[in-house]
Amino acid sequence: MTRVLISGAGLGGLALAQALHRGGVDVAVYERDPTPATRNQGYRLHIDANGNAALRACLPPAVLDLVRDTSGVNGDLVATYGQRLERYFAQEFPGIPESEISNVDRDTFRRGLLTGVEDRVVFGRTITGYRIADSGRVRIEFAEGGTDEGDLLVGADGVGSAVRGQLIPGFGPRDLGLRCIYGRMPIDAGTEPLIPAEFDRGFSWVAGDNGIGVGFAPVRYRHRPGGYLMIALVTTPERIGPDLHGTVIEATSSWDPRIKTIIGYGDSTSFFPITIRASDRIDPWQSGPVTLLGDAIHTMPPAGGVGANTALQDAATLAAELLSDKDLPGAVAAYERVMLPRGFDTVENSVRMLGQMAGR
Numbered sequence: 531m532t533r534v535l536i537s538g539a540g541l542g543g544l545a546l547a548q549a550l551h552r553g554g555v556d557v558a559v560y561e562r563d564p565t566p567a568t569r570n571q572g573y574r575l576h577i578d579a580n581g582n583a584a585l586r587a588c589l590p591p592a593v594l595d596l597v598r599d600t601s602g603v604n605g606d607l608v609a610t611y612g613q614r615l616e617r618y619f620a621q622e623f624p625g626i627p628e629s630e631i632s633n634v635d636r637d638t639f640r641r642g643l644l645t646g647v648e649d650r651v652v653f654g655r656t657i658t659g660y661r662i663a664d665s666g667r668v669r670i671e672f673a674e675g676g677t678d679e680g681d682l683l684v685g686a687d688g689v690g691s692a693v694r695g696q697l698i699p700g701f702g703p704r705d706l707g708l709r710c711i712y713g714r715m716p717i718d719a720g721t722e723p724l725i726p727a728e729f730d731r732g733f734s735w736v737a738g739d740n741g742i743g744v745g746f747a748p749v750r751y752r753h754r755p756g757g758y759l760m761i762a763l764v765t766t767p768e769r770i771g772p773d774l775h776g777t778v779i780e781a782t783s784s785w786d787p788r789i790k791t792i793i794g795y796g797d798s799t800s801f802f803p804i805t806i807r808a809s810d811r812i813d814p815w816q817s818g819p820v821t822l823l824g825d826a827i828h829t830m831p832p833a834g835g836v837g838a839n840t841a842l843q844d845a846a847t848l849a850a851e852l853l854s855d856k857d858l859p860g861a862v863a864a865y866e867r868v869m870l871p872r873g874f875d876t877v878e879n880s881v882r883m884l885g886q887m888a889g890r
């Protein structure tokens with residue numbers, strides 16, 4: 531039986547593990563985080579039609595139901611505003627059925643994706659590199675000690691991928707010279723009335739006269755009370771001070787008072803910085819027993835809200851190829867023929883969107 535090793539129990543790695551496990555493939559996932567609760571990579575994720583299709587393809591029905599039931603109430607509006615909340619643009623998305631997922635809380639989503647494959651995932655194992663034996667099998671090594679061996683290694687280990695570092699030396703995402711400060715305002719009886727009605731309907735982007743923009747989007751859980759409003763400021767590195775919440779407050783101090791109020795009620799401990807990066811398109815490499823998926827190969831700015839959706843698509847495509855009647859090299863080559871152009875088209879769209887949002 532084919533044995534697949536996956537580096538990274540992020541969103542793409544777990545979706546792939548689900549699909550392969552469901553298809554009867556022997557799969558082992560190694561994750562450097564000590565526990566599933568360790569990540570602090572963001573809050574709300576927008577899931578689009580491609581992401582929904584990939585989830586349907588990868589997940590057993592009971593896990594898909596769980597992911598849907600723990601997702602956010604669907605939004606129906608994407609809008610942009612000036613700093614006095616004058617609306618520039620709005621697009622409505624009426625009637626998204628409840629069977630579709632339009633937003634998730636990242637940690638909740640990741641826990642959902644782990645359901646049923648817990649015994650396939652080993653936390654606290656950092657892959658440092660691999661060796662391909664004469665037999666063609668791949669042996670991986672862990673920083674914590676020990677090795678494992680399989681027929682295919684999938685680097686689903688995100689922006690700083692160790693697998694990519696060895697497979698394509700010198701290739702990696704570049705810094706686009708912008709930073710995000712991410713945080714959130716908890717929604718409770720006290721803060722709920724402060725949220726402008728349109729901000730509660732989807733994604734809102736407010737572009738300030740000072741070249742700074744802030745995105746707002748709610749997660750309101752479908753079947754439990756509460757939730758939060760995600761707050762994401764995009765700015766240049768030199769405008770970020772040591773107090774991140776203070777930086778967001780300061781950057782928006784002359785904006786509409788409703789915005790100042792919700793930022794002021796943000797949870798100060800929730801704010802963290804992110805470097806905005808993008809990968810340049812590369813030529814296909816010679817396919818073999820090591821491949822890449824998601825941010826490990828095509829890192830993109832969060833502007834389009836599609837990085838996770840693309841990683842989920844990669845997982846669905848790779849799983850379909852591995853579960854087809856192609857031999858292993860044929861399946862990996864077929865996956866890479868689809869994944870590479872799709873991933874880099876999406877990176878380039880996201881970079882264009884970032885340029886529009888950040889006025890570049």
Ligand SMILES: Cc1cc2nc3c(=O)[nH]c(=O)nc-3n(C[C@H](O)[C@H](O)[C@H](O)COP(=O)(O)OP(=O)(O)OC[C@H]3O[C@@H](n4cnc5c(N)ncnc54)[C@H](O)[C@@H]3O)c2cc1C
Nearest residue numbers: 538540541542562576657687688824825835836837838839
């Ligand atoms: C703030 C923010 C907001 C975003 N919003 C959206 C959105 O709304 N919609 C959307 O589609 N995308 C969004 N994205 C992008 C999305 O988060 C990523 O594209 C997505 O997480 C990529 O999934 P992945 O599985 O490739 O990598 P990840 O989810 O990053 O997973 C990689 C995993 O590999 C592990 N790892 C790393 N190195 C090793 C190693 N050496 N050994 C073992 N494990 C390792 C990491 O710990 C991690 O768990 C956003 C990103 C950010 C930062």
